[in-house]
Amino acid sequence: MEKTLVSISELRVSLPSDGGLIFPVDGVSLEILEGETLGLVGESGCGKSMTSMALMGLLPRPHGKIAAGSIKFKDRELVGLGTDEMMKIRGKDISMIFQDPMTSLNPVYTAGDQIVEAILAHQKMSRAEARKISVAMLGKVGIPSPEKRADAYPHLLSGGMRQRVMIAMALVLRPELLIADEPTTALDVTIQAQILHLIEDLKRDSKMSVLLITHNMGLVAENADRIAVMYAGRILEEAATEDFFGAPSHPYSRGLLDSIPRIRGEDRELRAIPGMVPALWDLPPGCKFSGRCSQKQERCVLEEPPFFMVSDNHKVRCWLFSERGRTC
Secondary structure, eight states: OOOEEEEEEEEEEEEEETTEEEEEEEEEEEEEETTOEEEEEOSTTSSHHHHHHHHHTOOOTTTOEEEEEEEEETTEEOTTOOHHHHHHHBTTTEEEEOSOHHHHSOTTSOHHHHHHHHHHTTSOOOHHHHHHHHHHHHHHTTOSSHHHHTTOOGGGSOHHHHHHHHHHHHHTTOOSEEEEESTTTTOOHHHHHHHHHHHHHHHHHHTOEEEEEESOHHHHHHHOSEEEEEETTEEEEEEEHHHHHHSOOSHHHHHHHHTSOOOSSSOOOOOOOSSOOOOGGGOOSSOTTGGGOTTOOGGGGTSOOOOEEEETTEEEOOGGGTTTSEEO
């Protein structure tokens, strides 16, 4: 059986607002298995990145807090760990590629020096040895003339090269989990494909797990083993990729898939999901998607649904499945 690498249980993240505390992550439970890619999808602002920040111990300070729940990495509880303990894990065991390669690198250090610092933070060796490893890693992620590029400052590199530097920095210590938060944002489609193929190749070589965070359904269709759909801080559906695209169950999931532009056939109309994501300080009772759902029932606006099992590897938080699916 596949082992669970990360187990997130009933996670709640709180932030202050003018109207009191808000919960951008509210009751999220997820598992990431060893060697798999889990795609976490949803509209901007649904809580995807905040979930990853909680996992990395990088919630905005001093106000961002884990209000409840558990995050276990290889059965070790991460919630409540001190800063020094999290720093030992972060980068070495769990690494992250952040959304924007243009601003994620320090502009006053060369690409090579930034990778060297990541190495020296976790391993005892000379700077010269770390330099050799960093240059080799730049070559491994497909940067031409890595010795030369190691001495380049970020502003001298293209967007695709900066993203490759970020990947090199994230993978140089061979983490067991890579969090890729919108790893292809602002990159052209050719570079997007190269970056994703690179992550997949490195994943296969090192047998690491990947949490792929995106709003691009095409990316998860090609790269994820399982998919979790997030909305207003909650997981609404979770399934194996093949099951999800074969039979999306939640009305929100179907809306996301229907909104993908099509170029074949006569039906080229862009179908947007009506309405807006509700504000976190003014969430409706019941199902949080009910205000935008064309299939809502009276029960939907009064009572939030639990998860129902559609099949062994497919669960959905929707009252439409209350009669045919067992709760979980």
